[in-house]
Amino acid sequence: MQVNLPVLAHYSYILVSGKEALIVDPDRDVRFYLDYASRNGLAIKGVYLTHSHADFVAGHLEIAKAAECPIYQSASSGAAYKINPMKEGSSFKIGTALVRVLETPGHTPDGTCGLVFGGEADKAGKVLFTGDTLFVGSVGRPDLLEGRMTAATLASMGFDTWTKKLSKLDDSILVLPAHGAGSLCGANLSDSPKSTIGAERTSNPYFTMKGRSEFIAAVLRDLPEAPQYFKHNAAMNRQGPPLFDWAASLPPEANAEQGLMDTSRFYIVDIRDAPVYAAEHIPASVNIGVRGRFETWVGSMVPWAAQESGRLVLLGGKAELQEALRRLHRIGYAAGVLTLDAWKRSGLPTKKVEFIKPADLYAQMKAGTGPIIVDVRLPNEWMGLRIGDVVNLPLTHLSQLSAKLDPTQPVVAVCNSAYRSSMAIGILEAKGFQKATSLDGGSEAWIGAGLPVYGAEATKAAAVPEPARREIRLADRMSVDELRRTAKDLPGTFELVDIRPAEQFNDYHIPGSRNVDIAEVLNNAAFLAGAGPLILVDRDGSLAMQVAGIISQKTKRTIKALHGGLDAYWKDGGWSETETWKSIPAPMAPARTVPPKAEPPKSPKKKSAGC
Template sequence: MIFRQVMHDDLGCASYLVGDERTGRAAVVDPKFEIDEYLQLARYHGLSIEHILETHNHADHVSGHGRLAAATGATIHIHRLASPDYEHEPFDDGFELSLGDVRIRALHTPGHRPEHTAFLLYDVRRSQQPWALLTGDSLFVGDIARPDLAIEKHEGARGIFRSLWRMLELPEHVEIWPGHIGGSLCGGDTVDRKPVSTLGYERLHNEMLAVTDEDEFVDRATRDLPPQPPNFQAIVALNRGPLLIEGVEPRPLTPRQVLLKQHTGALVVDVRTALQFDEAHVPGAVSIPATGAGFGTKLAWIADRDQEIVFVGRDDADGRRAVALAEAVGLRRIAGFLAGGMTSWREERRPVRRIERMSASELRERLATRDALQVLDVRERSEWRRCRIPGSINVPYHELTSVPPGIDLARPIATVCGTGSRAGTAASLLARLGASRVLHVADGGVATWREAGWPVEGEGVTLRA
């Protein structure tokens, strides 16, 4: 068996190439939109990609099944309940695909979505027992999938409970290769960033698998669910609809063209580091760094699908990469990117804006002097309820489309989150709303504050970054 995991690091999405070395036949499971890596792997191993398998209609990223089918002629397979509009071969529970000595068997595991299916992998040259299970969005390393993206959440949780117990009937040695690692919108806070586990290990250490009562499981699985991904229904529609083959062509723009686009309503997104943005940026731009994981997720929260987007990076490579990451979350109204990056803007002596930065300790000092500084905590509401700085106001960063209640734009505002990353995006959004003075708590956040032993309010559970 030839087996390779292919990761979309920004979104935490995993896909798989499965092939038979003897016959040279291969299948790709849950392909991402950028398909070059599958084609390169197939060439390297002497494989022909003949099949594409989808675990379900994805809600957090655009599938590459259309592009891969066009490039290879492969047949697309998905569970009958998915009911897509493209040409495909529907399957039911127990469907088997033979690549030679390598076989793939469908295990219907509804819950995350009604059509959701996991895939058992067999290498019959070695054993008649399954070797691995591609769990898709059902069982993750350390956690389970969320139940609220297709049906009512309690019904979804009951489906996941029953599907998990069906999986647990498999031998303990079976490896678990999930569709997501930590950081994905389809999982919770405790999804591990480790890409693989075993059923035996998860039985012992996955807290949700220790819950044997269905009602208790449903209660825990539906308690404190994070907000639903902002455009998940639109992404599902793209993935169910006619095959999407063509990508967005990145278009370089001059500084003047960027201004014209901005004046006609385009959203300007700066993808450089938060430090670079704070030091100098295009007036009215939003800071969403693409230098770390989660860029596409944040962009999807903030960008309007019907609004054009212009990217500003350090150079053209930054801009082109941002276009690809935007495509992955279904954002296709891309006007272009600033040619030459921020350097070209500065060379033309265009106006820039700046945002003040401060550390958590400096915030503590300012508040200790009873400064009139307003503290806006931009984490999710569940995080704020658990632990917060006394007197802080909470509005998640992705909801800053208008002036938050209780916030005075004429007075200084400090934005704070867990460690500083979301606070930078929030600071840029407040500046766009007309705040006279915004301070980005960039060095540390509520986690630093709590660890230092300074006063906090709330339930006091462990924070996430």
């Protein structure tokens, strides 16, 4: 059984043979595995860790304690807890099934795969648990060891792992990886939950490389920036994460005192929605809304030392705080809690920010009285479409890069939907900016108001004082409900293209979509042909509408943009469990519920993962 934890794009497994079970690469919330075994009368006979995970805290110790079972792990893992050490050829039995361990370095030096044999008569093997060694359409990134071993050295090991070991296995063997699309443990992961050795042999782009050097170069290209918490989770997993009480209630509120505003000592994360934060918040608190990709942003933005020393405080309503704490424990973060009411009762200051309306900002820009506009998106997003003469300071580096700006001057932060730009307000406030705000509704609202934009083809030249701006006609919009109905009633009759940067597509995307660069969509005549509609998707619908508008002027083909983009898709809950897309995989949406969802592997439509 494959257990999918979508918020971390993590697959774990329950291998059942007879009345015995093996848990493979479990996440920290172990209740599901224990409850499943109890409901089905299974005895958990072991936990198998394919390697030392970096992107989440594993639940191996908790399962081992609850089930009184051994932990099977590489002898070279450096584990500080008791394990049954595995080497090349080591094996153990679960019921009548035999698990034989293969040493497969590449992602990490201690990487292993578990080849499962159905019984004594099975000579080739049936299933391969590949961990982060081999993904569907990709391989594990080799750059997470930070000086202990070079990325090129590990990538070279990965080349040997495939050419000398995994490629020798039977084509029919089922490949079950530890991650799918949405994971930052590799690049260009497919959203298919399973594959076979034969399929990877022919379709995995990394295995088409002619030699070692070409393979190494390909593996090192296009890797998304790894959140800073990865190295700490890896160390935590090797040491043995402390046991956690998932049934615990909220801790007592932190003392509301002036010292919490000292950003050199404390980090306050306001988990409420952006408009609520803007109306009133603690000065210099950073707004990371719990309804966004909360874990990823906290793990990227909040220094590990802040939570480690008890200096991370979450502010929100009690229900929001309960959810946020549970979700953060999956990446090893702990935090204190505080409500705004308690803060105000102590007579401490709050701050209000007025988001600026698109029309007002545009009027100021035309009059020459506009503020400094900081686009906090990734460079690829900024180059793709922007609202004017703006400076690009990506959010993950804004704290350092803000030194380029004058904190006495007004600053407006911009992103697609105001989620990231709202986060930027607190970061700038912590750096002494007193007049920092956000564009209300982001660039989507700007475009919706009919205001001019720059595209990649109209990048400002330094010698031109006032580049020409042009209006782009908006194409038809398709709602999430309409897309759902079309997928259900007319599967396979439309083309779904995601135009976000590759690193964002890798983070998460709608199943069945493919990632194409904006320039490719605009300039490749192939997109002008086709009998069915072309549906474009981006984060919030803004870029997609503009690109769709341009294309629609060149073709009679039906061109649409998903209204609200991925934001609307996830807010609408994705597709319900009772709905099935023919030939399209199940969604890998960021989950809002605490327990992971178990689902049997489906057989989705094969797509080229690319590199």
